[in-house]
Amino acid sequence: MRFRTALDDPAALDRALAFPADGPLGPLAPLPADRVREEFAAHRFRPEWTWSAEDGDGRVLARALWWGRADSERPVALDCLQVRADVADPAALAAALLGAGHAAFGKRPGYHLSLPRGWRADQALAGAVAWRREAASRAGLTREIERLRYEWTPQAGTAAPTGRLVFREGTDEEFLDAFVRLSRGSLDLATRHELESTTEEELAREDLAFYRDCPGERSWWRLAHLPDGTLAGLAVPSATPYHRNVGYLGVVPELRGRGLIDEVLAEITRFHAAAGADRVTATTDTVNLPMAAAFDRAGYEVTELRLVLEAPPGG
Structure with a gap:
């Protein structure tokens, strides 16, 4: 052979x-x-x-x-x-x-x-x-993760801003801090697995570098705040070589469970829609039920299941 x-x-x-x-x-x-x-x-x-x-x-x-x-x-x-x-x-x-x-x-x-x-x-x-x-x-x-692949098209429409969150640009340092905070208690299996062998700060730097290297623009990124200025989450619209993509989003641990993830996802969807995107894709783990439910509420449709097979850290 x-x-x-x-x-x-x-x-x-x-x-x-x-x-x-x-x-x-x-x-x-x-x-x-x-x-x-x-x-x-x-x-x-x-x-x-x-x-x-x-x-x-x-x-x-x-x-x-x-x-x-x-x-x-x-x-x-x-x-x-x-x-x-x-x-x-x-x-x-x-x-x-x-x-x-x-x-x-x-x-x-x-x-x-x-x-x-x-x-x-x-x-x-x-x-x-x-x-x-x-x-x-x-x-x-040897490590397996099952993910749902979602897709949004203009027929699904977009939700209007509610005023519950204010979105603004931020520095790399501010985004690094947000990445760190969002990793805590995350239901995303890749994040949890990475934190078994690296620190929150190291993972945050890897995430920031990864999304900066994606086809999407750094200028698209937004921090999400409550009206009083409290950091609520992060919205990173992104892209693949083929189409627009949700990228990274989340809500800080102390504000989870209040429906704010819907606001963050809606901001990303509106951003891509305003740019004329005819398709926006996204993925989330099958075990991340809150995120899957948010995609469902936002009109994203499941198009396939993605079985991810990967080496463990150091493997």
Whole structure:
């Protein structure tokens, strides 16, 4: 068995693009070749991030495509993983392929599987997910988070300001303080997991750097205050390479449970709507029931469930 990137052979990329859609994959089917080529043209897929497993005759048995932003030095996430249906142990082969990629990257990017909400009831789809989860786990992606992906469109409308909160711009130092305070008692699993191995201040700096690096503008960010000037929360409208995004939002612990999250989310939605966005996406963990309920009230619709497989801190 040989593991190689599309850099190793000019024909390797064409063979990877021609990988067959074997088995009952549904939402896990390979991306269309034209979409893959678009991602390569945008520098979000790259030959060195495109790995394949080949037998002695040069037949591609498995393919892995990692994704990153156009300016990423290393891939951000595993986007696509397929193994031919006639491979006896797909999890073992896929795990070995992921391991080869991870060794080359010097990191273990997470794997995000986009699935319908009822995927567990579909026996064929559940089986296709099962060997991928096993492969990811063997390759060190042992932590799992399930997230709901939401989408807002103009047909849902926007809520008018109520005056309960006042939004203003702020300095990086003020936003750092807000990030710190919002992390306390957070129901977001990624935040809670990160705080197992880092401080609130370090995590706040990582969050600020992450959102500054996203396609959205720093000038979009707003601090939320009560009319008397008390800090209430944070609104960070953002964007992906494809569309507008809710980004980061929250309410400080001492003011949670008063419905203020609805005000913060409405501010972000109004901001994107005023810019002419025809779609705004958002995600939240399935266990974060208050945030999910806020999205529901704001007219956001669940479009898929995202199963996130990632390495634990230090993994």
